[in-house]
Amino acid sequence: MVPARDSEVFLSIYKSLMPDVSPSLSLHRVLTASLLHRIAAIHKRCFSLYSVSMKNVLRWVLITGASDGLGREIARVLGSKGWNLVLTARSREKLESLCRDLARDHGVEALPLVADLSREGAAEQLYHDCRGLWDRQGGAVTVSFLVNNAGSGLFGEGVELGSRAFPMLRLNIIAPTSLCALFGRDMKDRREGWILNIGSLTANQPTPFFASYGASKSYIRNYSLALRQELAPFGVKVSCAQPGFIRTNFDENSGVKSERYRRFSHKNGMPAHRVAKIAVRAALSGRGLVNIGIANTFTAWFSKLLPLGLLSAILARAVFALTGRETARQKLGEDKPLIKD
Ligand SMILES: NC(=O)c1ccc[n+]([C@@H]2O[C@H](COP(=O)([O-])OP(=O)(O)OC[C@H]3O[C@@H](n4cnc5c(N)ncnc54)[C@H](OP(=O)(O)O)[C@@H]3O)[C@@H](O)[C@H]2O)c1
Numbered sequence: 001m002v003p004a005r006d007s008e009v010f011l012s013i014y015k016s017l018m019p020d021v022s023p024s025l026s027l028h029r030v031l032t033a034s035l036l037h038r039i040a041a042i043h044k045r046c047f048s049l050y051s052v053s054m055k056n057v058l059r060w061v062l063i064t065g066a067s068d069g070l071g072r073e074i075a076r077v078l079g080s081k082g083w084n085l086v087l088t089a090r091s092r093e094k095l096e097s098l099c100r101d102l103a104r105d106h107g108v109e110a111l112p113l114v115a116d117l118s119r120e121g122a123a124e125q126l127y128h129d130c131r132g133l134w135d136r137q138g139g140a141v142t143v144s145f146l147v148n149n150a151g152s153g154l155f156g157e158g159v160e161l162g163s164r165a166f167p168m169l170r171l172n173i174i175a176p177t178s179l180c181a182l183f184g185r186d187m188k189d190r191r192e193g194w195i196l197n198i199g200s201l202t203a204n205q206p207t208p209f210f211a212s213y214g215a216s217k218s219y220i221r222n223y224s225l226a227l228r229q230e231l232a233p234f235g236v237k238v239s240c241a242q243p244g245f246i247r248t249n250f251d252e253n254s255g256v257k258s259e260r261y262r263r264f265s266h267k268n269g270m271p272a273h274r275v276a277k278i279a280v281r282a283a284l285s286g287r288g289l290v291n292i293g294i295a296n297t298f299t300a301w302f303s304k305l306l307p308l309g310l311l312s313a314i315l316a317r318a319v320f321a322l323t324g325r326e327t328a329r330q331k332l333g334e335d336k337p338l339i340k341d
Contacts, residue, residue, distance in 0.1 A: 060084045061145035061147060066098065067087070067089035067090070071150065073276035078145075079110065095114065098112075117150050118167035119170070142190075144194065145193065146183045146187075152172070153253070154210070168212065173216050180223075180238075193231075196240075196280070199221045201242050205311040206308060208315055208316035221289065225238075239279075241292060243279070244269075247266055260324065
């Protein structure tokens with residue numbers, strides 16, 4: 001649909017361009033107006049990306065989980081676009097080496113900050129440390145773009161994992177929530193900013209054997225989209241990217257032992273650099289929920305068509321098949337259906 005105000009503008013342009021065409025050709029007019037509207041929308045998007053890339057010379061981005069995997073690639077993409085970077089994770093050496101590489105390759109400033117975001121109060125400490133940083137000219141570092149990427153999974157049966165899931169939940173939920181609040185408030189005051197939260201395709205349905213991880217990503221999706229509405233009037237753009245499998249060490253770090261599962265995830269995974277490029281571009285152009293890649297977009301769309309109970313039962317079967325686990329039915333020697341809605 002063409003919004004009322006825009007369509008009026010476009011119709012007046014149309015009239016001035018084609019004064020001799022009879023007003024009775026209304027279908028023709030509407031089609032032309034909507035075509036002009038599409039062209040204007042594409043132009044606006046390109047212009048907003050251009051103006052972000054032109055103005056970012058002195059801009060700073062904070063990326064969590066930047067020592068490896070997707071976070072490292074996001075750092076490379078933004079470094080190549082001229083953003084100055086504050087990179088954080090637990091591995092000091094990896095961060096320092098990446099900062100050196102980015103400064104050398106792109107002439108940007110890159111500063112490492114070590115933090116374990118699964119610890120209580122770590123996000124607040126990170127915010128405090130970040131405010132204490134100075135750039136080369138002696139000015140205070142002001143974060144205009146926050147990328148909440150750090151996250152980990154925890155593979156296994158929910159009841160067996162028990163409280164072992166708590167540090168992961170602090171990393172995947174509490175830390176990004178705190179960082180969004182702290183940096184988001186500053187952005188709101190400045191009437192400008194971008195927040196990119198890395199979610200996952202698993203947010204769209206219950207995910208057996210990644211139960212608390214999947215649920216943490218559902219939280220991130222809904223939180224991001226709600227925050228987006230709250231901050232939009234203040235010029236702050238909040239996005240949530242939902243990748244599917246990515247070729248990183250995520251499975252190993254999440255305790256997936258099955259070689260078959262890892263091979264499957266690697267084979268179907270996207271390269272981290274490609275995911276990073278798509279996510280950054282979408283965030284800077286102000287998109288809300290971003291599925292990464294055609295196959296993942298189709299999966300996200302398809303998963304909306306099925307009842308959640310059925311979807312989670314299918315996923316449980318798939319994990320059993322991939323990991324070679326005994327099903328609960330086999331364990332119990334019963335012949336009842338394994339999972340009911
Ligand atoms: N890989 C996938 O298939 C996939 C799919 C969908 C969504 N995602 C999401 O994408 C994001 C990045 O995942 P990835 O695949 O790049 O995983 P990864 O290769 O395991 O990298 C995780 C990053 O987070 C950091 N990190 C882990 N625990 C941390 C902690 N306690 N405190 C601070 N930093 C910590 C790690 O650095 P240190 O070890 O140095 O701390 C590393 O830089 C995550 O949010 C994940 O949920 C991944």
